[in-house]
Amino acid sequence: MASHDGEQRALPAQGWTARVEQWWQRAWGSAGHERHTLLLIGKSTLAATGSWVISYNLLNAQSPAFAPFSAIVIMQVTVYQSLLQSLRYVGAVVTGVAVQAALGFLVGPELLTFALVALVALIIGRWPALGSQGSQVATAAFFAFSTYISATTGIDKITQLGQIILLVLIGCVVGVIVNVALVPPMRFRSAEYGIRTLAHALYDLVSDMYPALREGELDEERSSQWRRRAARTGGLITQARSGLRTAQESVYYNPRARFRRHQRRATFEGYGAVLEALERTLYQVASLTRSLDQWKEEERHNDRPFLGSYADFLEAIAAITQVLGTLDEDTLREQARQLCQLSDEAQQRCHQVTEQAEEDGLPVADPARPYGVLVVESTRLMEEFQHTCDVLQRHVDDGDE
Known part of the structure; x- marks a missing residue:
């Protein structure tokens, strides 16, 4: 019995030792x-x-x-x-x-x-x-x-x-x-981390949404959960802004910023514009989730073609956010090119949403129905992601000059 108690007491100590070892490995490794x-x-x-x-x-x-x-x-x-x-x-x-x-x-x-x-x-x-x-x-x-x-x-x-x-x-x-x-701190990566965090949150949310819309599994409990998740992104936005501000400040009076490698990375206007676009996108997704949450149950089953078209659009948006979630200065050229290609595909899906609404004769002008809001939000989302793609492409082109 005593031996068993001793083993139980040893387990937390071993777990603590493992955490300390992992912390030191992360400190030396990256x-x-x-x-x-x-x-x-x-x-x-x-x-x-x-x-x-x-x-x-x-x-x-x-x-x-x-x-x-x-x-x-x-x-x-x-x-x-x-x-x-x-x-x-x-x-x-x-x-x-x-x-x-x-x-x-x-x-x-x-x-x-x-x-x-x-x-x-x-x-x-x-x-x-x-x-x-x-x-x-x-x-x-x-x-x-x-x-x-x-x-x-x-x-x-x-x-x-x-x-x-x-x-x-x-x-x-x-x-x-x-x-x-002594190793003056350069925190240019903080800007990337903030964008990645927001993009991951957006990707996780949209990736949960489009399969449910495609399969017609839009129940009240699920749409309410989406709405709550979208409303909790305010803290992530604040953290991302703080990370960008730290990245910008890290080059002021810093002797390491004199090196060309860091001068190229010290241009944060592009990341700032991307961050602003992601903020607006999250607000628009929050509006979208509110519209889905207010959708009457009998209408959800009658609009499968429109929901399917909207699911295709959100899937294209998820692909863009997945790339933004891995944003890296060292591979920004390839990522900017990939984002522009994905934006073109998403643009086509966005047009299909509008065409599907017109083909089905949905009352998009009725403010009491969700169709108009969903069509408008798809257009706005597409505009923001297209803007993000253009900003990153300009950022890459300016870095080559």
């Missing part, structure tokens, strides 16, 4: 999230250590921890963000120390002074220009107050407050230097 995390930890450690050596060993500062703390705070995923956060962080710290110095020398080291310092620092910390570093105004002011009341003379007070600012500057400078000099 330039993904794991490797970026490992590099960020390593560079943060180096920056913190260097800042500590300067502040403690060289300057013999009374509060040397300010320097390594500052180095870690401004170590961001891109060089641009490191510089931006450094400026904001230094501004927040200087403001907090200045508030403490002004009120401290005017009022004195009293409890009332601390309350006033906290009030003013918290108000200033809400200034939008400081961004996420706004909270550091109050943090710096509190540390400055502690340093202020422990000093014995006026000169000592000024010296200690000035030293806080100096240590923060040292930490920020060391952090930026390490981030720029």
